[in-house]
Amino acid sequence: MEKILEVKDLHVTFRTYGGTVKAVRGVNFHLNKGETLAIVGESGCGKSVTSNAIMRLIPDPPGKISNGSIRFKEKEITRLTEKQMRSIRGVDISMIFQDPMTALNPTLTIGTQLVEGLQQHRKISASEAKAKALDMLELVGIPNAVERLKQYPHQFSGGMRQRIVIAMALICEPELLIADEPTTALDVTIQAQILELFEKIQDATGVSIILITHDLGVVAKIADRVAVMYAGKIIEVGDKREIFYESQHPYTKGLLNSVPRLDLQGEKLTPIDGTPPDLFSPPEGCPFSARCPFAMEVCDKVYPVTTVRSTSHEVDCWLQDERAKQLLATAEK
Amino acid sequence: MLKYIAKRLLIMAVTLWVIVTLTFILMVTIPGSPLNSERNTNETVQANLEAHYNLDEPYYVQYFLYIKSIVTFDFGPSIKQPNQTVNELLGRGFPISFELGIITIVVALLSGIILGILAALRHNGIIDYLAISLAVLGISIPNFVLATLLIQKLAVDWNILPPATWSSPAHMILPVIALATGPMAIIARLTRSTMLEVLTQDYIKMARAKGLSPWKIVLKHALRNALMPVVTIMGTLLAGILTGTFVIEKIFAIPGMGRYFVESINQRDYPVIMGTTVFYSGFLIFMLFLVDIIYGILDPRIKLHKKGGA
Numbered sequence: 001m002e003k004i005l006e007v008k009d010l011h012v013t014f015r016t017y018g019g020t021v022k023a024v025r026g027v028n029f030h031l032n033k034g035e036t037l038a039i040v041g042e043s044g045c046g047k048s049v050t051s052n053a054i055m056r057l058i059p060d061p062p063g064k065i066s067n068g069s070i071r072f073k074e075k076e077i078t079r080l081t082e083k084q085m086r087s088i089r090g091v092d093i094s095m096i097f098q099d100p101m102t103a104l105n106p107t108l109t110i111g112t113q114l115v116e117g118l119q120q121h122r123k124i125s126a127s128e129a130k131a132k133a134l135d136m137l138e139l140v141g142i143p144n145a146v147e148r149l150k151q152y153p154h155q156f157s158g159g160m161r162q163r164i165v166i167a168m169a170l171i172c173e174p175e176l177l178i179a180d181e182p183t184t185a186l187d188v189t190i191q192a193q194i195l196e197l198f199e200k201i202q203d204a205t206g207v208s209i210i211l212i213t214h215d216l217g218v219v220a221k222i223a224d225r226v227a228v229m230y231a232g233k234i235i236e237v238g239d240k241r242e243i244f245y246e247s248q249h250p251y252t253k254g255l256l257n258s259v260p261r262l263d264l265q266g267e268k269l270t271p272i273d274g275t276p277p278d279l280f281s282p283p284e285g286c287p288f289s290a291r292c293p294f295a296m297e298v299c300d301k302v303y304p305v306t307t308v309r310s311t312s313h314e315v316d317c318w319l320q321d322e323r324a325k326q327l328l329a330t331a332e333k
Numbered sequence: 334m335l336k337y338i339a340k341r342l343l344i345m346a347v348t349l350w351v352i353v354t355l356t357f358i359l360m361v362t363i364p365g366s367p368l369n370s371e372r373n374t375n376e377t378v379q380a381n382l383e384a385h386y387n388l389d390e391p392y393y394v395q396y397f398l399y400i401k402s403i404v405t406f407d408f409g410p411s412i413k414q415p416n417q418t419v420n421e422l423l424g425r426g427f428p429i430s431f432e433l434g435i436i437t438i439v440v441a442l443l444s445g446i447i448l449g450i451l452a453a454l455r456h457n458g459i460i461d462y463l464a465i466s467l468a469v470l471g472i473s474i475p476n477f478v479l480a481t482l483l484i485q486k487l488a489v490d491w492n493i494l495p496p497a498t499w500s501s502p503a504h505m506i507l508p509v510i511a512l513a514t515g516p517m518a519i520i521a522r523l524t525r526s527t528m529l530e531v532l533t534q535d536y537i538k539m540a541r542a543k544g545l546s547p548w549k550i551v552l553k554h555a556l557r558n559a560l561m562p563v564v565t566i567m568g569t570l571l572a573g574i575l576t577g578t579f580v581i582e583k584i585f586a587i588p589g590m591g592r593y594f595v596e597s598i599n600q601r602d603y604p605v606i607m608g609t610t611v612f613y614s615g616f617l618i619f620m621l622f623l624v625d626i627i628y629g630i631l632d633p634r635i636k637l638h639k640k641g642g643a
Contacts, residue, residue, distance in 0.1 A: 090545075
């Protein structure tokens with residue numbers, strides 16, 4: 001399969017008065033053409049920072065991509081000038097933000113906001129741009145598109161606004177769409193509709209999607225592959241089945257156990273005890289060791305080597321090491 | 334919209350009536366009269382004069398006479414300068430005061446907004462600190478102090494600009510600087526802080542994610558939202574500039590309306606007091622009305638015709 005995006009050893013830091021926050025600490029992943037990769041993890045694990053880094057939207061200062069490479073097709077994103085980057089944003093890579101209530105400018109009509117990206121990047125007449133905008137509104141399922149173009153964001157409901165934001169992101173036919181928690185701010189029935197819309201759009205346009213979320217239900221619905229992030233690192237990556245049924249990392253298992261399930265009646269949810277480490281001075285070893293019920297001495301000292309379990313499934317955990325397995329076996333005897 | 338405007342016009346009329354009534358009460362309670370002066374006048378002459386200007390009538394009759402003169406906008410002649418009517422005084426003074434006021438507002442708005450944007454875009458940079466220091470100075474120095482300093486340095490010591498009067502564009506520079514600096518400083522500070530806030534909004538990030546150029550983002554997406562609070566304080570600033578013109582006109586010997594306003598009170602020149610008060614307050618009320626209309630145009634969420642507003 002053709003790789004559209006490849007991120008290698010990405011480091012992002014933020015300088016603050018309290019010190020330097022190492023928000024992303026050596027992230028590796030890739031995205032194939034036409035697939036959906038979900039990046040999951042709890043708040044503050046660096047998933048949004050990673051996506052902003054791909055768009056080069058990290059405010060500098062205080063933020064900085066301090067190391068690593070982001071390859072989009074044949075271009076090295078980290079080395080592009082701001083001007084070159086502007087010709088990629090919205091054209092090749094688009095982004096959808098979490099809260100559709102604030103992602104639209106309240107003082108401009110949605111028509112203006114829809115076509116401005118198109119007119120910025122393509123030589124196109126106003127009437128052609130408008131026709132394209134109408135097509136997009138139809139694609140995302142907004143009725144009465146002709147009148148709707150003249151309306152302002154406050155005249156739309158939350159779900160409708162998110163559809164407009166999606167239409168805005170897709171109007172230049174990008175190859176990569178980064179959706180940063182696109183359904184978090186919506187209520188559940190609308191969430192399902194928006195997720196269906198993503199599937200429909202992917203079928204229609206073949207766009208590759210990076211989906212940032214902490215909602216495993218969303219992941220189960222639309223992702224092809226899943227990367228689990230913790231404290232600025234990807235600790236486990238695999239295809240959807242591998243993560244949901246054969247997850248190896250104790251953190252991934254913990255995440256799955258803390259999802260409410262209708263089929264388990266009367267059983268308590270199992271939350272993960274403790275809090276994520278301080279990213280001002282992240283631990284040298286596995287960042288999860290302090291919360292991990294299986295932590296060994298080595299976990300506190302050395303970051304685990306990556307274990308490749310299949311062509312798609314990789315885990316960063318010392319429990320995968322042969323010596324740990326032997327230890328467990330002797331302990332059981 | 335029309336309904337809203339009609340409603341506002343009615344409220345404006347009521348406001349004006351309250352102002353006129355209060356002015357009348359103040360006018361008659363202040364001791365003295367336009368006819369009292371150092372000279373001893375003969376009692377019959379005094380009585381005749383009072384009868385001529387209806388000053389011998391009871392207060393309620395005088396009050397209605399004033400209301401009548403306001404409704405017909407005919408204030409009659411000045412008592413102190415009987416050879417000119419109040420309307421003539423206003424007609425001569427107003428264009429000059431208006432010119433001073435309008436130039437001041439335009440200068441204050443443009444320079445304040447530009448300074449505010451630059452400061453916000455270079456947040457915590459040199460331009461930001463310069464702009465903020467300038468703004469603090471501008472707010473702290475009263476316009477009459479600034480005016481005298483400007484005259485002393487630029488006109489007297491360095492002889493670059495004319496010190497007074499209102500006859501050529503060069504004459505306008507000093508009074509406009511003196512009058513515009515305060516409002517400019519307030520506008521710059523406000524634009525800076527709202528701009529900083531707006532620039533962190535998601536729709537600005539969205540605009541960046543669309544690949545728009547920085548200036549397009551600032552002018553199209555940020556500025557309009559950042560200007561809302563500026564429009565809000567425009568009413569207060571207008572009132573400040575208007576009263577500022579009294580002082581500035583006096584310092585720079587500009588033959589505007591402000592002079593008549595101040596002198597008429599000192600001389601108890603009742604028709605002139607009434608005329609200038611009604612004119613100034615009517616003008617200010619109308620400007621505030623315009624500000625509200627502009628607000629509705631800038632922000633589509635504000636619906637003027639709906640009861641209660643947004």
